[in-house]
Amino acid sequence: xxxxxxxxxxxxxxxxxARLVAAAVxxxxxxxxxxxxxxxxxxxxxxxxxxxxxxxxxxxxxxTVVLTEDExxxxxxxxxxxxxxxxxxxxxxxxxxxxxxxxxDADVEDEMGLAVISGLVDDVEVRSGADGGVIxxxxxxxxxxVLP
Numbered sequence: 001x002x003x004x005x006x007x008x009x010x011x012x013x014x015x016x017x018a019r020l021v022a023a024a025v026x027x028x029x030x031x032x033x034x035x036x037x038x039x040x041x042x043x044x045x046x047x048x049x050x051x052x053x054x055x056x057x058x059x060x061x062x063x064t065v066v067l068t069e070d071e072x073x074x075x076x077x078x079x080x081x082x083x084x085x086x087x088x089x090x091x092x093x094x095x096x097x098x099x100x101x102x103x104x105d106a107d108v109e110d111e112m113g114l115a116v117i118s119g120l121v122d123d124v125e126v127r128s129g130a131d132g133g134v135i136x137x138x139x140x141x142x143x144x145x146v147l148p
Contacts, residue, residue, distance in 0.1 A: 047078055063081075
């Protein structure tokens with residue numbers, strides 16, 4: 001069950017709020033203080049990516065951020081409403097080729113965003129389906145650290 005769930009319209013100004021909430025919940029969950037900047041940056045990048053996808057595909061649904069505190073881990077899932085390749089409702093169309101002139105640039109930005117997130121977070125999972133994509137990032141909490 002989520003500890004906190006945010007939903008916000010795909011506006012860049014809401015990304016800052018998501019970063020602040022993520023850092024506050026991560027701190028309360030017991031994520032090491034030295035890692036909180038990485039949490040902020042990774043959440044900001046994932047949310048910015050989702051906002052960009054929503055705006056480029058005219059998706060009216062909100063961006064979702066689910067923060068979950070478990071006994072030994074803290075995870076954040078950032079979801080977008082853009083159906084993945086191969087789904088019947090994919091904006092790429094039946095042949096999988098994207099339409100529009102800006103798509104190659106958007107793909108490069110998307111890959112750069114994922115590379116930044118992967119560089120900041122050791123445990124990252126990226127999923128895509130008919131309901132949209134999700135980036136799940138996980139950090140250990142203080143209770144997960146075993147001292148010698």
